[in-house]
Amino acid sequence: MPKVLISDKLSPAAVEIFRARGVEVDVKTGLSAADLRAIIGEYDGLAIRSATKVTKEVLETATNLKVVGRAGIGVDNVDIKSATARGVVVMNTPNGNAITTAEHAIAMMFALARQIPEASASTKAGKWEKNRFMGVELTGKVLGVIGCGNIGSIVADRAIGLKMRVVAYDPYLTDKRARDIGVEKIELADLIARADIITLHTPLTDQTRNIISRDALARAKKGVRIINCARGGLVDEAALAEALKSGHVAGAALDVFEVEPAKESPLFALENVVCTPHLGASTTEAQENVALQIAEQMSDFLLTGAVSNAINMPSVSAEDAPRLKPYMELCRSLGAFAGQLTTAQHSAIKAVTIEYEGAAAGLNTKPLTAAALAGLMGPMMEGANMVNAPVLAHDRGIEVSETIHDRPSEYQTLVRISVVTDTQTRGVAGTLFAGSRPRIVEIKGIPVEADFARHMLYVTNQDKPGFIGRFGAVLSEAGINIATFHLGRAEAGGDAICLVSIDEEPSEEVLKAVRALPLVVQAAPLSF
Ligand SMILES: NC(=O)C1=CN([C@@H]2O[C@H](COP(=O)(O)OP(=O)(O)OC[C@H]3O[C@@H](n4cnc5c(N)ncnc54)[C@H](O)[C@@H]3O)[C@@H](O)[C@H]2O)C=CC1
Numbered sequence: 001m002p003k004v005l006i007s008d009k010l011s012p013a014a015v016e017i018f019r020a021r022g023v024e025v026d027v028k029t030g031l032s033a034a035d036l037r038a039i040i041g042e043y044d045g046l047a048i049r050s051a052t053k054v055t056k057e058v059l060e061t062a063t064n065l066k067v068v069g070r071a072g073i074g075v076d077n078v079d080i081k082s083a084t085a086r087g088v089v090v091m092n093t094p095n096g097n098a099i100t101t102a103e104h105a106i107a108m109m110f111a112l113a114r115q116i117p118e119a120s121a122s123t124k125a126g127k128w129e130k131n132r133f134m135g136v137e138l139t140g141k142v143l144g145v146i147g148c149g150n151i152g153s154i155v156a157d158r159a160i161g162l163k164m165r166v167v168a169y170d171p172y173l174t175d176k177r178a179r180d181i182g183v184e185k186i187e188l189a190d191l192i193a194r195a196d197i198i199t200l201h202t203p204l205t206d207q208t209r210n211i212i213s214r215d216a217l218a219r220a221k222k223g224v225r226i227i228n229c230a231r232g233g234l235v236d237e238a239a240l241a242e243a244l245k246s247g248h249v250a251g252a253a254l255d256v257f258e259v260e261p262a263k264e265s266p267l268f269a270l271e272n273v274v275c276t277p278h279l280g281a282s283t284t285e286a287q288e289n290v291a292l293q294i295a296e297q298m299s300d301f302l303l304t305g306a307v308s309n310a311i312n313m314p315s316v317s318a319e320d321a322p323r324l325k326p327y328m329e330l331c332r333s334l335g336a337f338a339g340q341l342t343t344a345q346h347s348a349i350k351a352v353t354i355e356y357e358g359a360a361a362g363l364n365t366k367p368l369t370a371a372a373l374a375g376l377m378g379p380m381m382e383g384a385n386m387v388n389a390p391v392l393a394h395d396r397g398i399e400v401s402e403t404i405h406d407r408p409s410e411y412q413t414l415v416r417i418s419v420v421t422d423t424q425t426r427g428v429a430g431t432l433f434a435g436s437r438p439r440i441v442e443i444k445g446i447p448v449e450a451d452f453a454r455h456m457l458y459v460t461n462q463d464k465p466g467f468i469g470r471f472g473a474v475l476s477e478a479g480i481n482i483a484t485f486h487l488g489r490a491e492a493g494g495d496a497i498c499l500v501s502i503d504e505e506p507s508e509e510v511l512k513a514v515r516a517l518p519l520v521v522q523a524a525p526l527s528f
């Protein structure tokens with residue numbers, strides 16, 4: 001039974017889902033990094049919010065970990081690169097808290113426009129300062145939305161409902177989507193110059209860090225108000241504090257900070273600043289949503305291999321997972337066949353093409369290609385799997401391409417992997433026998449039919465009399481039992497191949513003896 005650790009405060013609904021799905025679950029919150037490192041090796045899954053930092057060091061001791069599930073959106077507390085390199089899937093819940101967070105941004109906008117926190121504190125202090133708090137109306141004001149994805153577009157929708165004029169900057173927003181949302185798509189400089197209120201809804205990346213910089217603040221309208229419910233680091237906090245003090249910026253509302261937890265900041269002393277402690281997603285509804293969603297997604301992955309909302313792996317729907325399973329096995333085995341031969345020849349791979357024909361051509365081929373690469377990279381890299389293999393291939397400069405054929409196939413389904421090295425191109429193709437059993441049907445363009453077996457011996461030879469008898473004699477003298485024996489040849493007297501499945505791994509002596517036989521060109525052990 002897979003075992004999951006919940007290390008941040010998640011709705012109890014998550015525990016119920018895990019248990020109901022047959023996943024063992026422990027809840028241990030408030031762990032130090034050292035505590036987490038000490039116990040993470042026991043777990044197949046780790047469910048988190050934003051407090052747990054899944055660092056390279058934590059991942060190093062997470063020897064059984066297969067999946068990190070973020071109950072929320074931002075995964076900046078997870079070292080994605082290290083997780084990917086170690087083959088750990090990282091998934092999040094992109095929609096579960098979007099409405100709630102958009103509502104927080106809107107609440108912040110009203111709080112700023114009417115100075116509600118200060119007015120409330122003053123009234124509770126018995127001051128009744130009616131003349132001190134003069135607000136601004138939002139109707140007709142220009143709201144500048146930076147980042148118009150899930151949350152930004154909900155904010156825009158709500159603001160349009162408030163009769164605001166909404167302009168948006170998002171380099172990845174299409175004109176059609178902008179029209180559908182009802183926003184005017186403009187460049188960042190225009191947005192900065194035109195907005196009465198600027199609200200941020202992008203992830204923190206190299207491009208968005210300090211997107212509201214000292215310079216941007218200087219170019220903004222006098223009296224602009226800034227809202228950040230996305231990520232600390234999008235706004236230059238020191239420059240913002242100065243602009244607030246000078247009166248150039250009329251107010252700022254921040255839910256997120258450069259350093260969290262934010263225990264001190266020059267912004268805290270300023271009257272026209274509203275702060276909340278990263279509460280954007282903190283509603284009962286959102287927390288229930290993300291907890292349920294992450295528990296379902298992680299259970300699906302651990303129990304069936306279905307992948308949804310993964311940051312570092314192609315999706316496989318719960319419906320597709322059982323259908324894709326035998327194909328993934330076929331692709332992984334074909335990849336492993338090619339990878340073992342390439343490694344045996346110490347040749348560097350330059351390119352890989354994976355061709356899909358027949359039924360395979362109609363499937364979601366992204367996970368199949370990932371499985372083929374996992375098989376291919378496996379002999380070169382311990383721990384290669386579907387998550388890290390595409391990255392490993394990319395890092396090694398291997399060009400990966402997919403070809404989907406819609407031509408009729410001789411087989412009901414066919415997958416062919418061709419590996420290009422400095423010296424040759426090696427192709428191996430396979431099908432699913434009876435719809436589920438991976439079977440080799442072609443090697444180097446030569447037809448040969450063989451099931452994959454735990455131990456195999458692959459021999460290429462010249463097609464001349466005498467080879468089979470001598471080869472059988474070598475194996476028999478070594479006491480190796482032959483389970484199946486398959487032969488193929490390009491043409492009579494030409495290149496021939498022999499693929500045998502044997503009951504044990506051949507020793508180095510046996511391999512040497514086979515390679516020394518007349519007519520033998522190459523002999524390589526394979527295991528699947
Ligand atoms: N305060 C809180 O508690 C919460 C904060 N968040 C944060 O809110 C942010 C937005 O979340 P979602 O809308 O769900 O993400 P999303 O991925 O749906 O949208 C982000 C948008 O930013 C755009 N973008 C990327 N680079 C950009 C750039 N250089 N300039 C302008 N736009 C750019 C993307 O094209 C995308 O449309 C994330 O940082 C997330 O972590 C999310 C939930 C709760």
Ligand SMILES: O=C(O)CCC(=O)C(=O)O
Pocket residue numbers: 049050071072073074075097278279280281282
């Ligand atoms: O889990 C939380 O409270 C923070 C939510 C958040 O920042 C996110 O989902 O990106």
